[in-house]
Amino acid sequence: GWGYAATNGPDKWGENFPIANGPRQSPIDIVPGETAFDAALKALTLKYDPSTSIDILNNGHSVQVTFADDTDSSTLTGGPISGKYRLKQFHFHWGASDDKGSEHTVAGTKYPAELHLVHWNTKYPSFGDAASQGDGLAVVGVFLEIGADNPQLQKLLDAFDGIKAKSTQTSFANYDPSTLLPGCLDYWTYDGSLTTPPLLESVTWIVCKESISVSPAQMGKFRSLLFSGDGEAPCCMMDNYRPPQPLKGRKVRASFK
Numbered sequence: 001g002w003g004y005a006a007t008n009g010p011d012k013w014g015e016n017f018p019i020a021n022g023p024r025q026s027p028i029d030i031v032p033g034e035t036a037f038d039a040a041l042k043a044l045t046l047k048y049d050p051s052t053s054i055d056i057l058n059n060g061h062s063v064q065v066t067f068a069d070d071t072d073s074s075t076l077t078g079g080p081i082s083g084k085y086r087l088k089q090f091h092f093h094w095g096a097s098d099d100k101g102s103e104h105t106v107a108g109t110k111y112p113a114e115l116h117l118v119h120w121n122t123k124y125p126s127f128g129d130a131a132s133q134g135d136g137l138a139v140v141g142v143f144l145e146i147g148a149d150n151p152q153l154q155k156l157l158d159a160f161d162g163i164k165a166k167s168t169q170t171s172f173a174n175y176d177p178s179t180l181l182p183g184c185l186d187y188w189t190y191d192g193s194l195t196t197p198p199l200l201e202s203v204t205w206i207v208c209k210e211s212i213s214v215s216p217a218q219m220g221k222f223r224s225l226l227f228s229g230d231g232e233a234p235c236c237m238m239d240n241y242r243p244p245q246p247l248k249g250r251k252v253r254a255s256f257k
């Protein structure tokens with residue numbers, strides 16, 4: 001299967017997923033000087049109910065917290081989207097060292113990690129159906145920047161001991177993902193795709209301008225997770241990011257001046 005190694009990584013994904021070379025692939029390099037302020041863009045409204053968090057999972061590609069999405073308890077509205085999108089999961093991408101790891105970059109700057117909060121459009125019956133529609137998904141991206149220890153992140157990291165290996169998960173209740181959001185929700189937005197196979201071109205990307213902090217020790221905790229399964233040769237989970245893809249004429253809009 002696909003992964004992030006030289007043998008099965010981003011440069012090889014096009015062999016099984018030809019959309020890898022499609023017109024609206026993600027991530028991209030965001031060049032602030034080339035974005036257009038759009039006064040019609042609304043503020044993001046993120047309403048998350050902590051009681052909808054279910055479990056934390058190592059899926060062999062990332063660490064993911066999954067939410068109950070059978071009701072409108074945790075939603076995204078406003079921003080560049082119309083209608084209501086439900087939170088399905090959030091996960092991260094990170095590097096082997098603090099000088100890389102994010103998927104989106106800003107004028108070429110790579111951050112050590114990037115958080116993705118994944119939502120699906122409730123005009124469709126499920127995440128799976130929405131994922132195949134051009135307006136099916138909305139992912140909020142938040143950069144992590146090296147700085148002070150982040151206590152909200154620490155709650156998540158403290159659960160990692162139980163999910164070191166691929167395909168392991170533990171319950172993870174009452175977690176409020178809004179504690180991971182930056183204070184300011186100014187954002188850039190553009191039409192893109194999933195950044196992992198199947199690379200479906202169904203994502204309205206909403207990338208926050210402001211980052212949240214992560215300490216070097218906390219980054220080390222992410223890198224202690226494994227791509228490998230129990231009983232396999234241990235392979236540290238790191239550099240699980242796709243590099244920026246061609247813009248192909250797309251416009252990136254800014255919600256701020």
Ligand SMILES: NS(=O)(=O)c1cccc(NC(=O)NCCCCO)c1
Pocket residue numbers: 059061116118139193194195196197198
């Ligand atoms: N990285 S991302 O574009 O935010 C994103 C969001 C939602 C789903 C995905 N990718 C997938 O679900 N891929 C299917 C298998 C991955 C884990 O087993 C990527």
Ligand SMILES: [Zn+2]
Pocket residue numbers: 091092093116195
């Ligand atoms: Zn992601």
